[in-house]
Amino acid sequence: MAENAAPPPRQPADRPTRSTxxxxxxxxxxxxxxxxxxxxxxxxxxxxxxxxxxxxxxxxxxxxxxxxxxxxxxxxxxxxxxxxxxxxxxxxxxxxxxxxxxxxxxxxxxxxxxxxxxxxxxxxxxxxxxxxxxxxxxxxxxxxxxxxxxxxxxxxxxxxxxxxxxxxxxxxxxxxxxxxxxxxxxxxxxxxxxxxxxxxxxxxxxxxxxxxxxxxxxxxxxxxxxxxxxxxxxxxxxxxxxxxxxxxxxxxxxxxxxxxxxxxxxxxxxxxxxxxxxxxxxxxxxxxxxxxxxxxxxxxxxxxxxxxxxxxxxxxxxxxxxxxxxxxxxxxxDTPEEPAPTERPAPRRRDGIRLTGVRFRYPDAPEDTPDLLRGVDLHIRSGETMALVGATGSGKTTLTTLLPRLYQATAGTITLDGQDIRLLELPELRSRLAVAFEDPILFSATVRENVLMGAPGAGEQALERALAVAQAGFVHQLPLGPDTEVGEQGLSLSGGQRQRLALARAVVGDPEFLVLDDPLSALDVHTEALVEAALREALADTTALVVAHRPSTVMLADRVAVLADGVVLAVGPHAELLESCPQYRELMSGAMEESVTR
Missing domain, CATH: 1.20.1560.10 (ABC transporter type 1, transmembrane domain)
Structure with a gap:
C-alpha cells in the first residue's frame, strides 16, 4: 500500500550501522x-x-x-x-x-x-x-x-x-x-x-x-x-x-x-x-x-x-x-508489498461502481495540507457511463488511480458490483477493470503486443474490433501492419496515434468496468467524433467512468459528476447540471471557448 512505500535511498548520514x-x-x-x-x-x-x-x-x-x-x-x-x-x-x-x-x-x-x-x-x-x-x-x-x-x-x-x-x-x-x-x-x-x-x-x-x-x-x-x-x-x-x-x-x-x-x-x-x-x-x-x-x-x-x-x-x-x-x-x-486480502469479498451483485466516503492524500504530502479527496460519494450504476469533470487539480486523475488500486484510498470504501476492491486479489481486480490514461505509454514492441497487453488471450478478431473502436485504422498503413515495432515509448507515432492505441488496449478485453482519463485529448475534432460514436456503442454494456474536459466527451455519458475541493458537488444529466450547477456551467463554458479557440 502507499503507506508502506519505501523512502528514497538514504544519504550516508542517515544509514544505520551495518555489518559487511x-x-x-x-x-x-x-x-x-x-x-x-x-x-x-x-x-x-x-x-x-x-x-x-x-x-x-x-x-x-x-x-x-x-x-x-x-x-x-x-x-x-x-x-x-x-x-x-x-x-x-x-x-x-x-x-x-x-x-x-x-x-x-x-x-x-x-x-x-x-x-x-x-x-x-x-x-x-x-x-x-x-x-x-x-x-x-x-x-x-x-x-x-x-x-x-x-x-x-x-x-x-x-x-x-x-x-x-x-x-x-x-x-x-x-x-x-x-x-x-x-x-x-x-x-x-x-x-x-x-x-x-x-x-x-x-x-x-x-x-x-x-x-x-x-x-x-x-x-x-x-x-x-x-x-x-x-x-x-x-x-x-x-x-x-x-x-x-x-x-x-x-x-x-x-x-x-x-x-x-x-x-x-x-x-x-x-x-x-x-x-x-x-x-x-x-x-x-x-x-x-x-x-x-x-x-x-x-x-x-x-x-x-x-x-x-x-x-x-x-x-x-x-x-x-x-x-x-x-x-x-x-x-x-525488503520493501513491504500490499498485503494480500485476509477476508473473502461479499457475493457479487449487479451494483456497478460505488465510492463511499473516499478520502486520499499522497504519502509524502506535507502534514499541514488537507486531503486531496475529502469524502467522495459516488455511484455509477451497472452499465452506465459517467463523466467526471472538475477544474485542474481537483483530483479527477487521482480518483481514477484508486479504482485499479494503483494507490490505496486513505479512508472510505470502493466497491465493484458490491465487492470491496481491498478484498479482491489484484490480478482478479485488474482483469475486470481496464484503464486508459491521458498520457499514453507504449512499450518497445509491436502494435499487436501493445494492444493485446490489455487482454493477453485475445485473438485477431478482438484486436481488429479494438482498433476499430479506437479509430486506429492507421495501423494497417504501417510497414508491417499490427506487427510494426513502435519504438521506445511509441515515439515513432504521433500523440493522437499513441492515444488511440492506448484506448484500443483498454477496450480489447471487453472489460466489465472501464476507466478513461480524458482519452481523446490529443485527437482532432473529426477523429474525436468518430471515436466517440464507436465508444458509445462499445460502452453500451460496460460500466465506465470517463474523465472529461470537453463537452463532446461529456456527451458520451449518461450522467455527469462534478468534482471540486475533494468532494462531488453534483451528479446528473448534462442538461440538468447546466441549469442547476453554476460550477458545471462555468467549466463547460470555459471548455467550449477553448474548443472554439482550437
Missing part, C-alpha cells in the same frame, strides 16, 4: 542451490594452492640434494615433479572457472528476475519516490558486482586464508626463528584492515548511490531529448550530468587513495619482514646453522604467500562493494 559479513550472508538463499559448485570451486583452488606450496619443498630438495652433491642425474625427477605441479596448478584453476561460471550466471539471472518481479508488485507510491536510475543501477551494475564476488573474492577469501595458515605452518616447521620474523607484520595488518573496512564500506555505498543518480540524469536526458533540444537546454542538463559525474569521480578517487594506502602497507611491511628473514637466514647459513636448501625453501614459501597477503586488500575492498550492492538489492526486496 551480515550483508553478504543474506546472499546464501541464492547461493544455496549452487553450493556444490561453489564447494567444487573452492576445492579446486585449494588443491591448486597446495601445488604452489609444494614447489618450495621441491626447490629445497634440489638445492640440498642434486646441486649440493653435483648429481645432475638426480635433477631430472625433481624438475619433472616441478613441471607436473605447475601443470596441475594451471589445470585446477581452469577447472575452478569452468565449475562456477554457468551456475553463477543462473544466480545472477534469478536475482535480477526476483528484483524485476518485486518492482512490478510494489505500489506506484514506491516508484514515485525512487529515481528510476537508482533502480536501474541495482538491476545491472549491482548484479554484476554480486556475481563477481561469488565467482572470485568469496572463493579466494577462503582459499587465501587457508593457504596463509598452511604456508605459515610450513615456514615455522622449516625454521621457527625466521617464521616469527616473517609474521611480525600480521598484527598491524589486521588492525589496519579493520579500520580500512569501515571507511571503504561507507565510500562504496556512496559511490554506488551516486552511480544511480548519474544513471537517472542520463535516462532523463535521453527520454526528454526532444524537450531539451526544443528549449535549448542541453548545456543545462550537461552541467547537471557533469556535477554528478564529478561527485562520483571524487568518491572513486577517495576509494582509490584508501586502497592505495592499504596496499602500500600490505606490500611494504611483509617485504621488510622478508628482508630481515633473508639477512638472518644468510648469517645462519654462513655459520652452518641452516642449510642453503632450507633457506631457499623458506624464502620460496614466503614469496608464494605474497599473493594471498597482498590480495587481501583487493579482496576486502571488493567484499565491501559486494556488501553494499547486497544492501542496495535488499533495500528493494
Amino acid at each position: 559479513v551480515r550483508s553478504l550472508l543474506r546472499l546464501r538463499t541464492y547461493a544455496h542451490p549452487i553450493r556444490w559448485f561453489l564447494a567444487g570451486s573452492v576445492t579446486a583452488a585449494l588443491l591448486a594452492s597446495g601445488a604452489v606450496l609444494l614447489v618450495p619443498l621441491v626447490l629445497g630438495r634440489i638445492v640440498d640434494g642434486p646441486i649440493a652433491h653435483h648429481d645432475l642425474a638426480g635433477l631430472w625427477p625433481l624438475f619433472t615433479l616441478l613441471l607436473v605441479l605447475g601443470l596441475a596448478e594451471a589445470g585446477l584453476f581452469g577447472l575452478r572457472r569452468l565449475l562456477i561460471a554457468r551456475p553463477l550466471a543462473r544466480v545472477e539471472a534469478a536475482m535480477r528476475g526476483d528484483l524485476y518481479g518485486k518492482l512490478q508488485r510494489l505500489p506506484v507510491a514506491f516508484h514515485d519516490r525512487w529515481p528510476s536510475g537508482q533502480l536501474l543501477s541495482r538491476a545491472t551494475s549491482d548484479m554484476y558486482t554480486l556475481r563477481l564476488f561469488l565467482a572470485f573474492p568469496l572463493v579466494f577469501l577462503i582459499v587465501n586464508s587457508l593457504m596463509f595458515l598452511c604456508g605459515t605452518a610450513l615456514m615455522l616447521s622449516l625454521d621457527w626463528r625466521l617464521g616469527l620474523i616473517t609474521l611480525l607484520p600480521s598484527i598491524p595488518l589486521v588492525l589496519l584492515c579493520t579500520h580500512f573496512e569501515k571507511g571503504y564500506s561507507a565510500a562504496s555505498r556512496t559511490a554506488q548511490d551516486q552511480n544511480g543518480d548519474l544513471a537517472t540524469v542520463l535516462e532523463e536526458s535521453v527520454l526528454g531529448i526532444r524537450i531539451l533540444k526544443s528549449f535549448g537546454r542541453q548545456r543545462t542538463m550537461a552541467r547537471h550530468f557533469r556535477e554528478r559525474a564529478d561527485r562520483l569521480r571524487a568518491t572513486e578517487l577517495r576509494k582509490t587513495w584508501m586502497l592505495a594506502d592499504l596496499w602500500a602497507v600490505i606490500v611494504g611491511l611483509p617485504e621488510l619482514a622478508l628482508g630481515g628473514a633473508l639477512a638472518l637466514g644468510a648469517v645462519r647459513v654462513a655459520h652452518d646453522e641452516l642449510t642453503a636448501g632450507t633457506l631457499v625453501a623458506f624464502l620460496s614459501t614466503a614469496l608464494a604467500l605474497r599473493w594471498p597477503v597482498e590480495s587481501m586488500g583487493w579482496l576486502l575492498a571488493y567484499s565491501n562493494e559486494a556488501s553494499t550492492a547486497a544492501d542496495r538489492f535488499f533495500d528493494v526486496m
Whole structure:
C-alpha cells in the first residue's frame, strides 16, 4: 500500500550501522542451490594452492640434494615433479572457472528476475519516490558486482586464508626463528584492515548511490531529448550530468587513495619482514646453522604467500562493494508489498461502481495540507457511463488511480458490483477493470503486443474490433501492419496515434468496468467524433467512468459528476447540471471557448 512505500535511498548520514559479513550472508538463499559448485570451486583452488606450496619443498630438495652433491642425474625427477605441479596448478584453476561460471550466471539471472518481479508488485507510491536510475543501477551494475564476488573474492577469501595458515605452518616447521620474523607484520595488518573496512564500506555505498543518480540524469536526458533540444537546454542538463559525474569521480578517487594506502602497507611491511628473514637466514647459513636448501625453501614459501597477503586488500575492498550492492538489492526486496486480502469479498451483485466516503492524500504530502479527496460519494450504476469533470487539480486523475488500486484510498470504501476492491486479489481486480490514461505509454514492441497487453488471450478478431473502436485504422498503413515495432515509448507515432492505441488496449478485453482519463485529448475534432460514436456503442454494456474536459466527451455519458475541493458537488444529466450547477456551467463554458479557440 502507499503507506508502506519505501523512502528514497538514504544519504550516508542517515544509514544505520551495518555489518559487511551480515550483508553478504543474506546472499546464501541464492547461493544455496549452487553450493556444490561453489564447494567444487573452492576445492579446486585449494588443491591448486597446495601445488604452489609444494614447489618450495621441491626447490629445497634440489638445492640440498642434486646441486649440493653435483648429481645432475638426480635433477631430472625433481624438475619433472616441478613441471607436473605447475601443470596441475594451471589445470585446477581452469577447472575452478569452468565449475562456477554457468551456475553463477543462473544466480545472477534469478536475482535480477526476483528484483524485476518485486518492482512490478510494489505500489506506484514506491516508484514515485525512487529515481528510476537508482533502480536501474541495482538491476545491472549491482548484479554484476554480486556475481563477481561469488565467482572470485568469496572463493579466494577462503582459499587465501587457508593457504596463509598452511604456508605459515610450513615456514615455522622449516625454521621457527625466521617464521616469527616473517609474521611480525600480521598484527598491524589486521588492525589496519579493520579500520580500512569501515571507511571503504561507507565510500562504496556512496559511490554506488551516486552511480544511480548519474544513471537517472542520463535516462532523463535521453527520454526528454526532444524537450531539451526544443528549449535549448542541453548545456543545462550537461552541467547537471557533469556535477554528478564529478561527485562520483571524487568518491572513486577517495576509494582509490584508501586502497592505495592499504596496499602500500600490505606490500611494504611483509617485504621488510622478508628482508630481515633473508639477512638472518644468510648469517645462519654462513655459520652452518641452516642449510642453503632450507633457506631457499623458506624464502620460496614466503614469496608464494605474497599473493594471498597482498590480495587481501583487493579482496576486502571488493567484499565491501559486494556488501553494499547486497544492501542496495535488499533495500528493494525488503520493501513491504500490499498485503494480500485476509477476508473473502461479499457475493457479487449487479451494483456497478460505488465510492463511499473516499478520502486520499499522497504519502509524502506535507502534514499541514488537507486531503486531496475529502469524502467522495459516488455511484455509477451497472452499465452506465459517467463523466467526471472538475477544474485542474481537483483530483479527477487521482480518483481514477484508486479504482485499479494503483494507490490505496486513505479512508472510505470502493466497491465493484458490491465487492470491496481491498478484498479482491489484484490480478482478479485488474482483469475486470481496464484503464486508459491521458498520457499514453507504449512499450518497445509491436502494435499487436501493445494492444493485446490489455487482454493477453485475445485473438485477431478482438484486436481488429479494438482498433476499430479506437479509430486506429492507421495501423494497417504501417510497414508491417499490427506487427510494426513502435519504438521506445511509441515515439515513432504521433500523440493522437499513441492515444488511440492506448484506448484500443483498454477496450480489447471487453472489460466489465472501464476507466478513461480524458482519452481523446490529443485527437482532432473529426477523429474525436468518430471515436466517440464507436465508444458509445462499445460502452453500451460496460460500466465506465470517463474523465472529461470537453463537452463532446461529456456527451458520451449518461450522467455527469462534478468534482471540486475533494468532494462531488453534483451528479446528473448534462442538461440538468447546466441549469442547476453554476460550477458545471462555468467549466463547460470555459471548455467550449477553448474548443472554439482550437
